[in-house]
Every structure is written in C-alpha cells, then in structure tokens.
Amino acid sequence: xxxxxxxxxxxxxxxxxxxxxxxxxxxxxxxxxxxxxxxxxxxxxxxxxxxxxxxxxxxxxxxxxxxxxxxxxxxxxxxxxxxxxxxxxxxxxxxxxxxxxxxxxxxxxxxxxxxxxxxxxxxxxxxxxxxxxxxxxxxxxxxxxxxxxxxxxxxxxxxxxxxxxxxxxxxxxxxxxxxxxxxxxxxxxxxxxxxxxxxxxxxxxxxxxxxxxxxxxxxxxxxxxxxxxxx
Numbered sequence: 001x002x003x004x005x006x007x008x009x010x011x012x013x014x015x016x017x018x019x020x021x022x023x024x025x026x027x028x029x030x031x032x033x034x035x036x037x038x039x040x041x042x043x044x045x046x047x048x049x050x051x052x053x054x055x056x057x058x059x060x061x062x063x064x065x066x067x068x069x070x071x072x073x074x075x076x077x078x079x080x081x082x083x084x085x086x087x088x089x090x091x092x093x094x095x096x097x098x099x100x101x102x103x104x105x106x107x108x109x110x111x112x113x114x115x116x117x118x119x120x121x122x123x124x125x126x127x128x129x130x131x132x133x134x135x136x137x138x139x140x141x142x143x144x145x146x147x148x149x150x151x152x153x154x155x156x157x158x159x160x161x162x163x164x165x166x167x168x169x170x171x172x173x174x175x176x177x178x179x180x181x182x183x184x185x186x187x188x189x190x191x192x193x194x195x196x197x198x199x200x201x202x203x204x205x206x207x208x209x210x211x212x213x214x215x216x217x218x219x220x221x222x223x224x225x226x227x228x229x230x231x
Contacts, residue, residue: 002073004057006049016056026090027052035089045074046082054079055086062113099172104138107165107176107186109156112149123152131156133163138175144168157182 004011009020016023027049036048044051050072058068058079069079099105111129114120120128131154133147147163156179160166166183174186181188 003071004053005072006047006053012053016053016060018056023053023056026056030086030089033089035086044082045078046072051082051086052090054082055090058083059090099170101171103172105135105144105169105172105174106138107133107135107160107169107174107180109133109159109179111152114149119149119151121151121153128152131159131163133159133165135165135168135174156180160186 004015006012012018012020012023018026030052031048035052037044046054054068054072057063057071058065063071065079065083066076069076072079109131111123112132113127113129115128117128120130123129123131129152130149131152132149133156134143135145135147136143145165145168147159147165150159150163154162156176160176160180160183169185176183176186176188178188180186
C-alpha cells in the first residue's frame with residue numbers, strides 16, 4: 001500500500017521541504033524539459049508528479065532505495081530506474097551573478113552523509129560524509145550557491161576556496177563563523193580585533209545557522225541522522 005503521493009499533499013512539505021505550490025512549479029519545469037513519457041514502450045507505473053516526488057524524497061531524506069520503494073509501493077529496481085531517469089532533469093546549472101555593493105551573503109559548511117567513498121571521508125559527525133559549502137542571501141535567506149562536495153574532513157577555511165563558492169561571492173560582503181578566518185574578504189567574528197574594528201559575536205551566532213537550515217529543517221535533520229547509511 002502506498003504511503004505517500006501527490007494525492008496526499010500534506011506529505012509534500014514534510015518530505016521535500018517545498019510548499020505544494022512550489023512543488024507544482026518544479027513538476028512543471030521537469031515536464032517542460034521533456035521528462036514526460038511519449039511514444040510507445042513500457043509505461044511508468046507512477047505519474048510524473050509521483051516520480052518527481054520520489055526523486056525529491058530520495059535526495060532529501062537519505063533513505064535507501066529499498067525504503068523509498070516501500071513508501072511508493074513499487075519495487076527497489078523500479079525506484080532506481082525513476083531516480084536514474086529523472087535525476088538529470090532536476091539538476092540545476094550554476095550561474096555566477098554580479099552582486100551589488102550592499103549585498104550581504106552568509107556562508108557555512110554542513111556535513112552530508114554519503115555512500116560514495118571516492119569523495120567522502122571520515123568526519124567528526126558521520127562515519128563518511130562530504131563537506132558542502134552553502135551560500136545564502138542574508139536578506140532573503142535564499143540559496144545563492146552550493147559548492148562542489150569535498151571530503152568531510154576538509155576544514156571550512158580551505159573548503160570555501162576549493163569548492164568554488166568564493167567565485168560566487170565576488171562583489172558582495174560575506175559573513176562567516178570563526179572557521180573561515182584567513183580568507184580575504186570574509187568577515188569573521190573575533191574577540192580582540194587587531195585593527196580596532198570589532199564584529200558582534202551574538203549577531204554572527206544568530207545568522208550562521210541559516211545556511212544549513214536552508215538545505216534541511218532542524219526537525220528533519222534528526223530524521224536524516226537516524227536513517228541508515230548503507231544501501
């Protein structure tokens with residue numbers, strides 16, 4: 001028996017982090033990119049809306065294919081085919097935009113557990129994870145850029161440059177926590193300023209939690225942490 005689906009819109013925000021309206025726009029984009037099945041051949045068992053929901057659930061919750069398949073009442077192999085087919089249609093192209101001089105960005109790193117050990121490494125929070133750098137706009141809290149995944153044992157100071165997000169922050173004021181000290185142009189808090197200009201620690205402590213929560217709500221993070229990491 002299927003547990004979730006587009007016919008039960010109450011589950012969409014919980015499993016995707018998108019409102020029903022935003023999810024509808026996402027399905028429309030995927031459909032315009034040509035993901036809808038046409039012509040002869042074996043038909044999909046799920047509608048396009050349900051298949052997009054399946055991929056969103058798989059990417060966001062870190063559930064295994066077997067667990068996702070149970071939620072949609074399909075086989076594990078069928079769930080794998082859906083992810084392989086729709087994954088490229090959901091990919092976004094990184095675009096570098098020019099920022100106005102008064103733009104304020106916030107950058108922070110988050111550890112994302114992953115099964116691919118060719119890029120992951122043992123880190124402090126997970127057995128194997130990747131360091132993902134996230135940049136958001138301080139005013140709108142919308143995501144500006146997400147860096148290339150790096151091994152989980154890479155510190156944020158170096159990951160900021162190696163991931164490429166520094167190229168998306170040119171021309172803007174960038175705020176970060178103390179782990180980013182040493183990067184030119186990044187405003188970090190410190191207790192004893194050497195140049196006579198101090199930055200408020202409380203302000204930084206309040207804002208630095210925004211980038212990780214942009215990817216995943218706090219309540220949903222607990223759900224992800226409890227999920228098994230083996231497929």
